[in-house]
Amino acid sequence: MADGAGSPAYLVGLLLAGRRVVVVGAGRVAARRVPRLVEAGAVVEVIAPAVRPDLQALADSGALTVRTRRYRAGDLAGAWYALALTDAAEVNAAVVAEAEAWHTFCVRADRADEGSAWTPASGHAEGVTVATITSHDPLRARRIRDRLVEVVVGEGL
Ligand SMILES: C[C@@]1(CC(=O)O)c2cc3[nH]c(cc4nc(cc5[nH]c(cc(n2)[C@H]1CCC(=O)O)[C@@](C)(CC(=O)O)[C@@H]5CCC(=O)O)C(CC(=O)O)=C4CCC(=O)O)c(CCC(=O)O)c3CC(=O)O
Ligand SMILES: NC(=O)C1=CN([C@@H]2O[C@H](COP(=O)(O)OP(=O)(O)OC[C@H]3O[C@@H](n4cnc5c(N)ncnc54)[C@H](O)[C@@H]3O)[C@@H](O)[C@H]2O)C=CC1
Known part of the structure; x- marks a missing residue:
């Protein structure tokens, strides 16, 4: 890659x-x-x-x-x-x-x-869905997802 x-x-x-x-x-x-x-x-x-x-x-x-x-x-x-x-x-x-x-x-x-598809770390807040895919680092994807949800909620984006 x-x-x-x-x-x-x-x-x-x-x-x-x-x-x-x-x-x-x-x-x-x-x-x-x-x-x-x-x-x-x-x-x-x-x-x-x-x-x-x-x-x-x-x-x-x-x-x-x-x-x-x-x-x-x-x-x-x-x-x-x-x-x-x-x-x-x-x-x-x-x-x-x-x-x-x-x-x-x-x-x-x-x-x-x-396979032919990957499952993102996804979250929902304030009518928004966020999803993250890394490259074989699911725990990092989860951390980023959690942060994105915090930002959407905390900053009212
Ligand atoms: C590539 C992907 C493809 C797919 O599976 O769709 C994939 C692949 C693999 N995961 C593995 C391991 C683990 N994955 C998790 C957790 C999650 N895995 C998820 C997604 C994905 N995982 C896809 C995209 C990831 C990306 O690249 O960003 C999350 C984000 C979403 C969800 O699962 O809903 C969810 C966290 C979110 C949440 O918690 O909300 C845990 C932790 C746990 O289970 O508690 C462990 C143990 C880790 C450890 O212990 O270190 C292994 C090795 C398996 C083995 O050892 O055999 C493979 C195989 C490989 O990479 O080839
Ligand atoms: N991609 C990811 O996010 C992760 C992947 N894994 C990997 O995913 C796989 C599954 O992990 P777990 O859910 O923890 O396993 P688990 O042991 O909890 O469940 C395995 C399931 O497969 C079923 N099964 C076995 N033989 C079958 C057959 N012939 N037909 C239909 N079903 C069958 C069992 O009955 C059981 O329901 C493992 O290879 C593990 O290493 C583990 C953690 C995270």
Whole structure:
């Protein structure tokens, strides 16, 4: 990458309301990201053999669908966006490969460069959404996000 080019990602705001999003894996990373997808109005399907209780509770409330089983080829059919968030590299690779075949943008949690989308650190304040992407430094992205939210609130921007 050229010096100063920054992250290779092109930042975009997806309007996901009513659109199918498939999340493979239902652990810690999924628990952080799935509520944001639900807030965006996405039609979320979570697929995993072991589902965290907070995600199961969201499913029980009708906010999303859970399939308590392993990922199978074909699960991404009709998805606009997908997230490969399992702790098994070969499964995440298979999900990304299926997403490529469908031309569905897909995050890969364990090896981000192998996916086709990245999750920014995002925040909301005063009717504004801020989002930050670094280059493989998520904790820095989180710090910058927190500061941007403070500035929006504190300075009334
Ligand atoms: C590139 C990206 C792609 C993507 O995943 O979308 C990615 C990738 C990876 N993250 C890894 C690790 C961690 N990520 C977090 C946290 C966050 N990660 C997020 C985003 C992104 N992470 C994408 C853009 C990031 C950017 O470049 O700016 C945030 C901002 C947003 C969100 O997740 O919602 C959220 C913080 C915001 C919040 O908290 O609000 C923590 C902390 C924690 O989990 O508590 C750890 C443990 C760190 C430690 O312990 O040091 C690993 C190694 C995995 C492994 O070891 O296998 C990879 C893999 C790789 O870089 O290839
Ligand atoms: N990108 C990021 O922000 C971060 C990425 N990671 C990485 O992301 C991955 C996931 O991390 P965690 O959520 O902490 O893991 P976790 O162990 O909490 O959850 C893993 C989930 O994957 C599911 N799973 C396993 N095999 C599956 C299969 N065949 N089909 C469908 N689901 C399957 C499990 O049932 C479980 O729900 C790990 O590789 C970890 O290193 C970790 C922290 C942050």
